Amino acid sequence: MFSRRAFLSSTTAAGATALVPPLRPTPARAQGYPNNGVRIIVPFPPGGATDVLGRVVAHHLQGLWGQTVVPEYKPGASGLLGARQVIASPADGYTLMLASTGAILSVAASQGAKPGNYNVTRELAPISLVAAPSYILVVNPSVPVKNAAEIIAYAKANPGKLTFGSSGAGTASHLSGALFAQMAGVDLQHVPYRGTGPAVNDLLGGQINMLFSPPQVVTQHIAAGKLRMIGITGAERSSMFPDFPTIASTGLPNYSSVGWFGLFAPAKTPAAIVRKISADTATILALDDAKKRLTDAGAEPAPNAPDVFTTFVNKDIAKWLGLAEKANIKLSP
Structure with missing residues (x-):
């Protein structure tokens, strides 16, 4: 070519x-x-x-x-x-x-x-x-949710209490979270960082609850049990992560976002x-x-x-x- x-x-x-x-x-x-x-x-x-x-x-x-x-x-x-x-x-x-x-x-x-x-x-x-790549929605294991539907239910029962980090205002990780909140009709508090690395560190430490993250920086933490995978942001399952469901299939139909x-x-x-x-x-x-x-x-x-x-x-x-x-x-x- x-x-x-x-x-x-x-x-x-x-x-x-x-x-x-x-x-x-x-x-x-x-x-x-x-x-x-x-x-x-x-x-x-x-x-x-x-x-x-x-x-x-x-x-x-x-x-x-x-x-x-x-x-x-x-x-x-x-x-x-x-x-x-x-x-x-x-x-x-x-x-x-x-x-x-x-x-x-x-x-x-x-x-x-x-x-x-x-x-x-x-x-x-x-x-x-x-x-x-599709992003992956991950949560700190202390958050009592296992799929998109449970996140939405928890957010509605605890308005304004769930936080999600991003690599900065206007980044794909921010907009993926904003799209989720808008489609689900819930209030999620955005916490911007100066890059994905610092956001992952605070997610691991429990300073924030959720992160829409590129796979590159969270898959090892998912495998180690330090983060809980909720789903991928793409409209279809990824060939690289065939066991990861889409967010759309676990509680938020038609959701799709890629970075x-x-x-x-x-x-x-x-x-x-x-x-x-x-x-x-x-x-x-x-x-x-x-x-x-x-x-x-x-x-x-x-x-x-x-x-x-x-x-x-x-x-x-x-x-x-x-x-x-x-x-x-x-x-x-």
Whole structure:
């Protein structure tokens, strides 16, 4: 489906290289990309799902390119701080971002975007989807519920007492909980964190009751009996977790919510560079080691082309902006 551009060389270019230091590629020289180190901004703290996937992508791109590829963590404001740093970076392909739903939604909300009028390409160049797993609703074992129906009954009997954490305002973990509360007609107290990792820690410690979490960071705690699995957020059972029921099937019909993770560059990054990174991302995600590491983390590789990813992002952001407007949810920090 994808093919990498062949590198071009000429005696003239070779002579020029001998006379001057290597330069970062211009659009005309995109075939030589990358000829320098690349950084991948992760707009959330270490320990969360974005971190896990970012490290896999960085590791294998470094192996493919023969250049240093380093994840850099820039958390804050539900991913907005890291996203803004990428938006303001040179559009040369040497600063990328491994972002989730929430980081892009934070960008849109900070601009006052409304459903249907946000276009991600004004600030960022979508490169490729990496994964789009269903989330898992988990609770601290001290909460006396075992399925969605029991959560709803408990919440109605104890209005305002159940808390759910998230990786930040406007993130997929926040919106998954907001959608649950809206559809169930219950009052759940939202507690935002600066990433999924800190939220999981507080859930384990009993400071919060519930979390809609990417599988990558809670499956080991479910297996150890430290967290109780309620169900997955997708409309259908996951092939990766065939024994996990859907939330829709255990008490909240028609409920469905998924998170996603993808690779971005600053807007106006040369199209040739964007296409190359996208093709190379598809190449590394097809490697057995990458597939195993993603599978172990609860995610399946799902690379796609830049135009397909752009359409996907704009449609998904419009959906969540619509929910926020309808439910009066504040998305911008």
